[in-house]
Amino acid sequence: xxxxxxxxxxxxxxxxAACGPDSAVEEQGDALEERADAVEDYxxxxxxxxxxxxxxxxxxxxxxxxxxxxxxxxxxGDDRADALNEVADEME
Numbered sequence: 552x553x554x555x556x557x558x559x560x561x562x563x564x565x566x567x568a569a570c571g572p573d574s575a576v577e578e579q580g581d582a583l584e585e586r587a588d589a590v591e592d593y594x595x596x597x598x599x600x601x602x603x604x605x606x607x608x609x610x611x612x613x614x615x616x617x618x619x620x621x622x623x624x625x626x627x628g629d630d631r632a633d634a635l636n637e638v639a640d641e642m643e
Contacts, residue, residue: 594628
């Protein structure tokens with residue numbers, strides 16, 4: 552069974568070995584992808600904080616305003632992360 556697993560994994564290992572180290576541009580692309588993840592996470596965290604504030608809002612109008620702002624912030628983070636990922640994809 553172990554031999555079968557090793558044989559099944561061999562093409563993947565060989566393909567990865569054949570790729571060699573990333574070029575400087577590919578490494579920059581990887582760094583951009585990491586930055587995109589951080590931007591998206593930050594937007595998610597900020598939106599979650601606003602949603603928590605909305606849950607405790609004294610009026611329905613304030614709750615609605617906070618939830619709307621939370622959605623805007625989440626969308627901004629997602630859009631920025633998507634833009635960074637597009638640039639990163641072009642670099643790889």
